[in-house]
Each structure stands twice: as C-alpha cells, then as structure tokens.
Amino acid sequence: MDFFISGRVMDNILEVSTKFNPIDRTQDFVLKPLDYLIDFIRKVRPEDVADFVKGLTQRYRELVLSDHFMEKGLEVEQLIKECKTLLQFPNLARLALNYYIQVLNVSKEDDWYTEVSIVWRGVHYAILHPRYYNLQTLIEVLGREEAINLWKMFVTSYRIANRSLPRQPFVDLKALYEERKKAKEDGSWKVIHTMVSDGKYAYLNVNCTWMKALDNLPDDEIKYYICCYGDYEDARDFHNCIILTMEHTIAQGDPYCSRVMHDTRVDYDLRHPPKEFWDSLQKAATANDDS
DSSP: OOEEEEOOOOTTGGGSEEEEOTTTTHIIIIIHHHHHHHHHHHHHOGGGHHHHHHHHHHHHHHHOOSOHHHHHTOOSHHHHTTOTTGGGOHHHHHHHHHHHHHHHTOOTTSOTTSOEEEEHHHHHHHHHHHHHHHHHHHHHHHOHHHHHHHHHHHHHHHHHHTOOOOSSOOOOHHHHHHHHHHHOOOOSSOEEEEEEETTEEEEEESOOHHHHHTTTOOOHHHHHHHHTTHHHHHGGGTOTTEEEEEEEOGGGTOSSEEEEEEETTTOOOOOOOOHHHHHHHHHHHHHHHHO
16 A cells, blocks of 8 residues: 655644744634624524623633733724624623633733744644634534534535635645655644545544644534534635545544545545555554554
8 A cells, every 4th residue: 555654743742832923813713713603693593693692702701811902001903893793792802812812821021913932732722712612602502413513504604715725726636645745744743645546535644733732621522523524625625526524533532533535526436445444554654654
C-alpha cells in the first residue's frame, strides 16, 4: 500500500507559544459566527431566538471574570458595528468578546491590536469554547435532537457563506495527494495519507489537537459536532464534485479519525472502507515509523 505520513504527535503543542493578533481575529473567532447563528435561529426558529440569546448571555455572565475591555480602556462598539444582528444584543456581544480575551490569556500590558505571544491552548480555547457554549445553550433551549439538527444546518450554511477557495485550481484528488506528499507539512496532527483508487483519497489522523484542547469540557456529542461536522462541507471547498465520508472519529471514542474524499466525476460509489482497512493502514504506518 502506497502511503505517506505528514505531521507528528506533539504532546506539548498546547503550551507552545505563537504570535497572534487578538483584535484582528475577533471577527472570525467570535463575532461573525455568533452574528450568523442568531440570525439563522431567527429565520428558522423565530420563537426561540430570545431564549437562546438570554441563555447564552447568562452562561457568559457566569464564565467571564471581569470586563477586560473596560479595564484595558478599549471600546467594543467599533468591533461589532458590522454585525447587524449582534448590534441588537450589545450585552451578549461584550460578554462574548470578554470571554474570548479571557481564554486567550493575553496580557493587559500588551497591545491587542498587534501580534502578541500566547500559547496555542489559548487559540484553541478561543475557537472551540464559543462553539461549545453556543451548541450547549441551543440544546437547553430546543432539546438535544432539534438543537443538533439546527446546528448541522447552521454549520453547513455558514461554511457555504464563508467558503475558502483553494490556493491553486483543483485538478483531481490524485494531484492533491501528490501535492501534499511533496509538501509533507510538519504540523501537530499526525496524518496518514493514501489513494484507495482513482477518485478516492483516504486520510487518517491518529491524534486530534482540538479534542486535546477540549479535555476539560464534558459533552462528547457536542465536541463531535463542533470539531468534526464542518469537515463535510469544507471538503467541497476544493470542488463541488468532492464529497467527504467519515465514519471513525476520536471525538466519538475511536482510536483515529478516518476520512475519504470522493471525486464524483470519477465514481459516485461513496462506500467508506471498513475498519479493517484503516487498522491495516495505521499498522503499516506504525511499522514504517519503527523502521
């Protein structure tokens, strides 16, 4: 079996320092998704939007330790001026922004409008915690089944509205595989890549930094939907012909995450390889590591 391995397991990755611009990233990390979510709920469940906003506001009140923006002497009004829905809920917007700064653990002595040094744990918390509390609150308002169904629709709609185009025009999955094989990115996710057949590109990750950052939160089902579900729509960033299948995830208690990108121009057979295939791939990669 032809395969290659990219990345590596880095047990201390969440404590590694990185450069990060806190104010510049408020839109993508906090404001845009929350603004879109509230507007989405208003459109599909208008009778529940007030309870959702009330519940999320209360949750942030319990989490936020102080008004970090006020203590820093910064106004939040300029940050939310483009968020037409959140403008109607300024208390929630302020709390969400303060929680974001809190989990980033950025120093009040730093200039938040420039790149500052923080650890990756803060970055991961800033991405994932708001998603977790958004879905948790939605479950409390709608019940688990209805909330998860709405969340899946929201995630898909939001990803489509904010689609990222590939840096290079998409050719086919074999070309993508060869491009990644050549690059072999040295990230903190250890991923095993192989071509199952023409038009089927499989990849398996043996660790998940996102799940590592969520160890302190209890609801595994929420973790799956905030970490993994967006991958389905994201696969279509390459081309509308690409469909992702995913049957094993670390978030759901599996030893790895297994994914296949299918090019429907080649074959519309979307059957996911059985567990034996993935176990064999992991075993071959482990043997390769040991050699």
